[in-house]
Amino acid sequence: MHLHTRPVPGREEEYHRWYDETHLADVVGLRGFLTGERFAPVPLAPDAPPPDTYLAVYEIETDDLGAVLGQLRPGGLQISDALDVSSVRTEVFRSLTEKVTRA
Numbered sequence: 001m002h003l004h005t006r007p008v009p010g011r012e013e014e015y016h017r018w019y020d021e022t023h024l025a026d027v028v029g030l031r032g033f034l035t036g037e038r039f040a041p042v043p044l045a046p047d048a049p050p051p052d053t054y055l056a057v058y059e060i061e062t063d064d065l066g067a068v069l070g071q072l073r074p075g076g077l078q079i080s081d082a083l084d085v086s087s088v089r090t091e092v093f094r095s096l097t098e099k100v101t102r103a
Contacts, residue, residue, distance in 0.1 A: 032068035
């Protein structure tokens with residue numbers, strides 16, 4: 001699962017602290033979630049502004065995706081008000097291939 005979010009303006013430090021110290025572990029502690037990792041945007045050109053959202057990637061293993069994702073409904077997890085909830089965009093992908101690594 002890919003989750004795009006951004007902090008409320010002026011509350012970036014609080015948003016990162018909550019996400020890194022609380023939220024990642026809370027989500028990975030839910031049934032079906034195996035791993036969680038966050039990523040920061042990188043500008044594609046030196047003079048380009050960076051994208052304004054951060055990315056969290058969670059690895060999920062389940063036969064019932066609806067039940068696993070249902071655990072993320074409001075009230076199920078502690079959500080910081082430093083999170084701009086209007087920015088949340090969730091995408092779920094399934095693997096088509098094995099991971100390819102350099103030989």
